[in-house]
Amino acid sequence: MNEAAPARAAGVHNERPEFVREGELTKEFGVVEKPLTVAERLFNNGALRKVVLLLIIGAIWEWYARHLNNPLLVPTLSSTLQAFWEAILTGAMPARVATSVRLLFQGYGVGLLLAFVFTTLAITTRIGNDLLELLTSMFNPLPAIALLPLALIWFGLGDKSIIFVVVHSVLWAVALNTHSGFRSVSTTMRMVGRNYGLGGLRLVFKVLIPAAFPSILTGLKIGWAFAWRTLIAAELVYGAASGQGGLGWFIYESKNQLEIPSVFAGLFAVILIGLFVENVIFRGIETRTVRRWGMQT
């Protein structure tokens, strides 16, 4: 191998002289780190950009509604906000929101628990794996709301029916993501866990769940969005059973009374809660976990 060295030097163009720069290198390149201008820094702020977009959309809405001048079709932004504010003052809105959120929590909680049981079974046994794959491929595409008539027969008019469809909407999305997360945990990491004596549920809790957390979080987000829209839709369809309806019922009721600004105010509340959960709760979890751990950029 060493005899290759002269052979390599032979055919090479070597007439270029070597050189080394003597003395100080130039200092005329200006500032190495130049701070950005205020405008540039403001534009780099994602939240600010979104707020600006939101204001523009709001302005277009207000302008269009005034131009149309038909509050039964499209009320103005200002009358929507006013209806929203009044609903809060009278206590109607907070009560409706509380009902919806309570139902959501119950359905979401049960859904997560079931998803955990299914995925744990699926990673520990082969038959559990087959079962989960079969069930998710069957039920994941099935719209939860389509189960509502059946739920009404089984559970009657009441919270139970709504919780049932919410569970259905959460369960498969979360189970699917968690399962694929578990399966993508590297063999090395599992081996590390087993090396230090972990097995069974301890391995699941100490290694698999944190290692699969990015996927699990995605599943939680999708599950939440499914649950929220299923809940509102279910409330719209059959409204108040136990005397106290949720947000969906609020929208439906307002429509029946032709209080269109209140319909918009109800939708506004749905959107606000959605934004809050996505941008405050889930974003908060994300920055504290997967981003901090460098598992997601």
Place this chain on the structure above:
Amino acid sequence: MNSMSPSQAPLLQVSGVTLQYKTRDHLVTATYRVSFDVYPSDRFVLLGPSGCGKSTLLKAVGGYMSPTEGTLKLKGQTIRKPGPDRCMVFQEFDQLLPWKTVKKNVMFGLEASGKLRGRAAEEKAMQYIEKVNLAKFADSYPHMLSGGMKQRVAIARAMAMEPDILLMDEPFAALDALTRRKMQDELLQLWADTRFTVLFVTHSIPEAVLIGNRILMLSPHPGQVKAELNSDGSDPADSQGKKLSERIHDMLFSEQVEEMGPLGALPDARLVDRAGHHAVGGPLS
């Protein structure tokens, strides 16, 4: 070499071990009737080209698979499953748990195995983190560290367990050449400090010669013992003036040519290339 009294009992006894694993279509024999003994404070190297079953053998010692034939015994006890008396250091950087800081990663082994808890675990962890010179990074997360630092954390985690034997599966193979050199020296330094027993898998001849005091050479497809050599790290020349690394190289090289014909030289060249200094001026460098 090492002053080793002949009366000393072997720590790890591998006798007549045949290892097989299943792929989708085949039952692959990874090693065939491999035997060797590792004594306390040995730096025992398993050396061979890809496909000689050296990593599979290490997994069997780790307890991740059981032999179809033969026995593996640690301190006279048959190895049946993974356990904290044999700590593994892997090649992959993802062996560190990304959701734990350096300190928590080292503590993880101690706490998961129930060896130590709380403050005691923390103190032990810090002691070994200092040994690998990472005290400044104790509260950093793995993604903030370089490859070499990650491997040092993995070594600290394994050593903090004070296992009977340390199992290292090409721990430096994914590092750049300079860092690898440095890590090899650091490992030897650590060994001089604590005299742990290590079973070290590598495909790099210079690494084997440098790290090992005893080198087991395996031939590929399936892995069989080809030779067991002593090394003092200085790559000494034998009576015919041939260096140890050259002897090893010739043994591996001749076999490849015999088995695979002229094309067989290619995987071997790659082997030598990755091994480090043999690659200089070589066909693939």
